[in-house]
Every structure is written in structure tokens, then in C-alpha cells.
Amino acid sequence: METAQRLLATQRQIPADAETVSHQLMLRAGLIRQLASGVYTWLPTGLKVLRNIEQIVREEMDAAKAQEILMPGVQPAELWEETGRWDQFGPELLRFSDRHDRGFCLGPTHEEVITDLVRSEIRSYKQLPAIFYQIQTKFRDEIRPRFGVMRSREFIMKDAYSFHLDEKSLQETYEVMYQTYEKIFDRLGLEYRAVVADSGNIGGDTSHEFHVLAESGEDQIVFTNNGNFAANMEMVATQMPSAQRPSPEASIEKVSTPGKHSISEVSTFFSVSEDKTLKTLIVHGEKDSLVGIVLRGDHELNRVKAERLDKVRSPLKFASAEIISKELKCDVGSIGPVKLNIPVYADYSTSVMSDFICGANENGFHYKGVNWGRDLPEPDFVDLRNISQGEPSPGDNGPVKIARGIEVGHIFQLGTKYSESMKVSCLDENGKSITLIMGCYGIGISRIVAAAIEQNHDDRGIVWPKSIAPYDLAIVPINMHKSKRLYDSVMELYQQAKAAGFDVLLDNRKERPGVMFADMELLGIPHRIVLSDKALDAGTVEYKGRSDAESRDLPRDDILAFIRDRNDPD
């Protein structure tokens, strides 16, 4: 491909409205353009990356004997009413009526459609197990789309669904899909982790998420060095400490703490570490009630754990400063569990605290020397917090590490949630009717583009893994339009490279070298070959790998073999 014939659409300026590196680089490298909030056009370079990812996913799904189909984007309301999701799904489900006033939605997922298909097409156990997948455009009407294609409204998913006669078959296919996902993310050249996950609203029991590791990731993932434990932070249980609570040594005392609100301010004021303080959060409970959530000062709340508590409203909602002030007669920064007249849950870790510090429920005052049982009743001790780096892992796998990840894949054991409500059964070997068991398996194709960039970039631009790079190599001639023999040499190398199977971008614009170099680095092309009259005299080219610190001169005749070896060292 020649740049002169191509809409490169590169930009020097960092786009003002793009918050994340991947969003900025996708705009600057000309991969996408926004059409409407959360709705993007894929430009030529971006589409190539997307297609490379699609192709790897397709090949591995086919190898796993999944059957590719293509379901409609527009789905009839009736199917969603059968499973009850027409009412359950929030405003993310974009609903509309056609010209005959029949209800439809833009499909954000396809459990209903595939289950309906299988209900009419699969009659016999001989056709099972069956895995169907599609690579397709979906729509979720996100309230606040952001980060470009990372959280867009229109996006491309690979979604797959499996159907089984029994649990054992589901387990086998689930394992095959898990391994298929590993192959896919290995081939994509991404650093990732599979973690045990919450199965959320999709329903079902077991599930794993696949996260691309990146500092900017929205999720925290917890794992151990021995590889035997990895889970989404949401899912990592912490235990009731086995230690004895130390006996109280101090008396409770109310201290004036003017202007001290945060845990950091309070612990500094009292000259203690944060783990000697309590943090009290106020959330909404059932109906108009409020609930207190008490954590050790240095710990983080785990929202999913809080949402699971009986008295706490789900989804979790923090009480506003106004409500707290009105109901509890003090500001947020002065709340504490002593004489707090609402239900209180306290994290396990606080059960072994003595002589602690907490808000006095009076503006500008804290208590010190507080003790459970003596100064306030023993609360309900429950698991409420995120595990911290270095704590022992569940199951004795050593201390945990915590990393940030971007969720790009999710596999679920759905069970019979959809097959029961939609009445999908088939006859087994003995002619007995069996309700089918389902699994489902998603990969966010368009999101992977952004996640790959979050993980692989530097201050000059994108650094694509070679399997998904839009081009394998860039040929950049210097002043080609002034030298016929350079032109001939460049075109010869260009044809040779294409014939050798490389996807080549020839920068034949009449631009200054600096502009061309900057664009090729911004685009993240793995290999760059610079040709000039001078190099031609020496029989060399100037080569630079995208992550190399320096360029180097290499013999012109060996350059393609050199690149091939570098791509495939074995």
C-alpha cells in the first residue's frame, strides 16, 4: 500500500476530548473518527487492525469446532419478553418500534436469538454439543460512552454460545474455550491474565474474565506467582483474622479535630498509621434506610461484596452529603460507628482492632481509644474490602499481587437460565427430553484494539504486537522524487517485500523525512526501512525496529530475511 493513495489521517495534536492514551493514539494515528457519542467510523488503518484481530479469533474458534453464523443486529421484543429481559435490562437496551409499531431492540448480546434458533433447529443429541459464534456489530446505549472504542455504544464482539445435554459436556467445552482464549490472546501478542470472575447479570455460575494488563485498566486483578490463583478483585474473599483481639488499654476520649476529614488527615493529626483508624461509609439500604459500612482506614471498599449484603441496596449507592447531614447531623468526614443509629456492617479486619480512632458523629470531633463491646456494640463482621498487595492468597498460594487489567474476554457457564425460560430441549439417546445446558463466550474485538494500545505504546506512538499491526513494515525513501535510481531501487524492494508475503506501507508522499518517520512511529509499524541515495551507494538500508533505541545499517540484500528472522526467531 502506498501512503499517497491512502487516507492516513494522522494528527500531531493531542485531541482535547480524549482522556486515555489509547483514545488519543487511535485518533492521532488515524484509526477511528467519532460520528456521534460512542459511535465511531473505522478508517483504513484502524480497520486493518480490527480485521487482523477478527481473523485470529475466527481461526481459533474454527479450530475449536465452533460454527460461525451471523445473527441479526435488530431483534424482536417478543424474544426478550420470553426471558424477562425486556423489562429487566436497563436503558442500555436501545428499544424502538418499526413502521408497523412492533417492538424491537438493537442487540447488545444474542442469548435470546441463538436460543430461539437452537430451539427450532436442534432436535437430537447427535447434534450436540454444538458451539455457535459470530463476529458482529452490537449496540449498548451507555449513559456515558468514553475512552473511544473502549466503552463505546456501537462495538464489535465475538460472541459464542454452546449447548449441551449434561454438565460434563459443558465443562469439557468450557475448558476448550478457555484454552482457545489463551491461544487467541497468545497469538494477539498481548500480556493478559484469565481470572475467576463474577457472572453478574448474564446469569449462571462459573465464569472467567480475560484481562489485558495495562496500568490504565479499570479492573483490579489479583494473582499469585505460582499461577494457581487469579481472580477479579470483586471475587477475592478475605478471611476473618484468626488472631485474638488485643485487650483495650486506653479509655475512649473525644478530641477536637478541626478541619480533619480524610483518613490521611486524621492519622497524621493523631500521629498513628492509618490502620489504627476506622473509615465509615454511608450507603443506601432498602427503601429510605441508610446503612453504615466500616473499614480499616487503610482498606478499600469492595463494592460487589457490599452489594451482596441483605440490608444494602444493589446497585450500591452512596448517601449524598446532604442526606448524611440531614439524617446523621454531621458531615461525611466526621462519621463513626459509635452511637450511630443505623445498621452497621464492619469488615472482618476491624474485628481485631482495639483502641482505635473514628469519627464522633459531630462536626470537628473524633474519638480515640475506642473499643468494640465496651464503647459500642459488636457489629456484624463481614467480608467488605479489597484484598491488599502482599496479603496471603486464598488457598495458600503465597502472597497476592495486584495488577490493573482491561476486560477483553469473558466466558460463562450459563446453565439453564435461557433454555428453561425459552423451553429448549432435545431428546437424549433414550428418547428422553432434556433441557439443554448452555455456555457463552465473548470477546470484545473492537475493545482489544484500544487495550493493545494501552499496553503497547511509547511517547512516539503505538507499538503494535506484530500479529495485529496494520502493516508488517514501512519503507521510507528519502527524496525519492529527486532520484530515478532511488525510485527504481525502492520500487524493487517494495515488490520484493510484497512478494515475500509482507504487508508493506510505502511512504511515497513528498514529505520531509521527519514527518514520514514520525507518522510511521505513530502508526506503530513493527519494522522501518529507510532508503536513500547514499545508502544505495553503500549497498545498505537503514533499519529500525519500532522498539529499537537506534537504527542500524544493514545490507540491502539481506534486509527481508533479517526481518523474517526477527519476526520468527525459531
Place this chain on the structure above:
Amino acid sequence: METAQRLLATQRQIPADAETVSHQLMLRAGLIRQLASGVYTWLPTGLKVLRNIEQIVREEMDAAKAQEILMPGVQPAELWEETGRWDQFGPELLRFSDRHDRGFCLGPTHEEVITDLVRSEIRSYKQLPAIFYQIQTKFRDEIRPRFGVMRSREFIMKDAYSFHLDEKSLQETYEVMYQTYEKIFDRLGLEYRAVVADSGNIGGDTSHEFHVLAESGEDQIVFTNNGNFAANMEMVATQMPSAQRPSPEASIEKVSTPGKHSISEVSTFFSVSEDKTLKTLIVHGEKDSLVGIVLRGDHELNRVKAERLDKVRSPLKFASAEIISKELKCDVGSIGPVKLNIPVYADYSTSVMSDFICGANENGFHYKGVNWGRDLPEPDFVDLRNISQGEPSPGDNGPVKIARGIEVGHIFQLGTKYSESMKVSCLDENGKSITLIMGCYGIGISRIVAAAIEQNHDDRGIVWPKSIAPYDLAIVPINMHKSKRLYDSVMELYQQAKAAGFDVLLDNRKERPGVMFADMELLGIPHRIVLSDKALDAGTVEYKGRSDAESRDLPRDDILAFIRDRNDPD
């Protein structure tokens, strides 16, 4: 691929609600399933055909230096308001609001989106001409979807748009696209014709349609043997006859014609050929007016020509029997131009008729011996009819032939319709701002699947052109599960065929041979190889091409070379 792992979903029964052969066969061969009216899921076999077509289209568009992009399916109302099409487009444009009450539509076409993209991305004449294309799912809310994917609501299009500084550049690209379309339809293995077409609502001047020839086609196309003339029937002008009108010989006479309404009945009653009679149609004009349309009895009305007449309402609407009876005091079958008190247009061909027969505007009566100028005023003679088989073609290219076609491609010279309303300009070499000139180029990818079947089928099923067949060849073993050595031989051939690059379907179901043969013929696979223990002894296989009358025994070792030669005789 092995059938036992595949959702073949073949059916013996002809589906009751499928009117056309292609719709019936697409259901029976398990290519598609309906999810909602005009909305289909593509099953594994159907998707393979769709992808084969996509790939040919993609390769040829790439070869023509068109740049592939992917625009969103969901489009914001504002863009459509800029071009005025938000109001002009009928209810086929599915409009809806998102959760923030902003207006959107499901894109039936992408002129607005691409023009908006080019408006912000193309700055300089150096980037022109540029052709962008996408292969994408579109939605048109057809009032009456029918014929399966032939006229569905959700469908897959290749749409391309080109941008130019001047007319000459547009002409050049238009010519390249015309040739690209010829290459595409040649490679698809379809019999087709490119014809001059009406550019309709898309706007612009010149356009050509590409039609797949099939008896069931909705369009009539007109062409000559010398290849120099081909047009959609809508576009073929007929001329005012140069002959002199014969002088009247008979007097006008009112004849009782009880129960004779149609031209056929009337001409039989009078024992004359139909070309001695006049046919009078009543259509709606402006406001509440009616207009008479007079044709020679044996001629067909051309709706597009009628719609272009000043006094005739567009789109054309025939007056109902009730309205005719009320306003003209007689039934449809007795209408004629004599003393008809509404404006009358008569086709050119009627200008040379004398002593003709027509309705008397009185139930049960016709006139004979009628003559223009004497018995009724000379009407406006205009071009109103379809040309007939064998008439001289426009431009002296010999007699015309008429065939039926299915429109699968359409190329337009759009001019500045969109670039003017959306203010898309760029600087030319001299720094002068130029409003861009556009072309657009569509191919109905999903419709081609149906059109290919309409053209290529027999009473046993589909007969795919080899380039788009879902599989190259089928291997059908007889009683393989009873013979280990047959199994080994079959698997060896299967592996050899795959290694030789064939896409193979191995029918390893435990079905009777008749069932397997019927399925493979229904699926339309170009080559079938049957293996049995008996043939194994003889060192042969039984081979049958899909269109062959008989199967034949061929040496086992030569079969793949034989098929390769048959596919590529050169």
C-alpha cells in the same frame, strides 16, 4: 468440514411461506432462518457463501485502489437534516431516539456519513481522487419485506463513494468502477448485464445497474445482440412513428359488448388483433384530478415514463374502481378516450392508428371505427410504453431483446448533490476552493446469494457457481461406520483434498446414501465423490459434477487432479 459437526439444517419440505425458488432453497438448504419479518440469521452454510462473495468484492475493490473503511450502522439525525433527507426519506428510514432523546436512524445508505468524514479529513487535491468502501449491515424498514434476503429489511451491502476535483476525474473513476463490477460479476460466475438506469432518489445524472439474469427477476432489461445498447426498461425511449396515419375508412359505431372488459376479450369479440384496440388507464393527477393514459391494446405501460408527465401524480397511483365508477360513470373495462372529460395522454404508437376500437365510457359498450381528429380531439402524444421484443433499438443497434433481471449492483455519478448541501470543498493546485464531485457504487451482497440461486438451480436444489459455492467438493462414503478400511481410505482422501486446497464437506453422518446424496445436491456443491468398499476394491471412486446427468467411475488416484482440471480447464 464434517457434516456430523455441522448444523446442516436441510429440509425436505418446501416452506409454505416462501414464494420464490431462491427463498425456498435458501430455507431448505439451511442457509438462512427468519428471526422477524425481513430479518434473517445466516446459518453456517449460508454465511460461507456470503463470505465468498464478500471476499471477491473486497479483492476487486482493493485492486481498484478503493480504501476499505467501516462506518457505523447507527447515524445521527443531524447529518440527515443537513442534506434534507431526514424529512424526504420515507418510513423506510427507521428513526429512533437514544436514552438522551437524541434522534438517530439505522443507516440504509451512507452518503451523509462519508461526506461528513471527507469534509473533515480531506484537505488537499493531493488526496484526490479517493474511493472509500465498506461491506456493512444496513437496514431499510420495507413496508412488505419478501422473497427472503432478496427484499429484506436487514441486509449486507458493499457501498462505495468517490470524491473528485472535476468531472473528468469522476468519469475516469466511474469507468474503473464499471470495469471492477464486470470483474466482480465475472468472478462470481453469474450471467449478468450492465444497463443504463434511472438514478432515482439518490440524485445525480448518469447511472448503470448490474442485473443478474433470471426469469424471476422483477426488472425488465433491454439489450441488443451487438452489445452496444443495454438499458433498464424504465429508461428505453420509444419514438413517434415516422409513418403517415392511414385515412379513416370506417364510421364510428357504438357496439354492445356485454361482459367484454379486457383487451383480449374485446379483440376476440371484434375478431381483430389487439393492436387495433386502445387501452385506457385512469391514474391520479395533481390534487383530486384524474388523468387518462391511452396505449395501443398490445402495449405495456411504462410507469417511470408516466410519472414524469406534468399532470400525473408521482409516484404513480391508479384510480380505484370506485373512484372511476363515481367520477366517470362507468366501469374500468369500458373506459375510452372519446368524450372523456379529463386530460388524456396517448402513447406515440397510437398516433398512427385509424379505425380503432375503444371503450365507450358506458358499461357494456365499445366504439369501433374510431379516428383521432374526427371523433375525438388529437391528444398529447407522448412516450408512455415499454418497448417490445424485436422492435428497433435506439441508436440503430438492431432489434432489441428483453430479459428479466435482478438488480445486484448500481453505480451513480452523484455530482455535487451531497457535497453542496454539506459544504465539502478542498483546495486545488492553485489554492482555489473547489466543491467536490461525488460518485457512489453499491452492490447488494446478501441479495447476490438469492440472485445466484434464482439463476442457478434445478429441481434437486442449488447449482452454485464454483467461486461462491459453500464447499468445493463433497465426499460421501457409503456405510463407512461398518468398514474400517473404507473409513481409512475416506479419511485419507479427505486429508489429501484439504491439503490440496479444496474446501471439503465430508458427509460422515450415519444416514442412508439417498439422504446424503439429496442433501449434497440440495446444497449445490459443485463436485461429489462417493466412496464405497466396492469402489475401493476397484481402485475407483464414483464422481458426479453437480450439473452432470450421470455419475462416472474414475480412478481413485486421479480424482483430485481431475476436479482441479475441471475447475480450471486452462
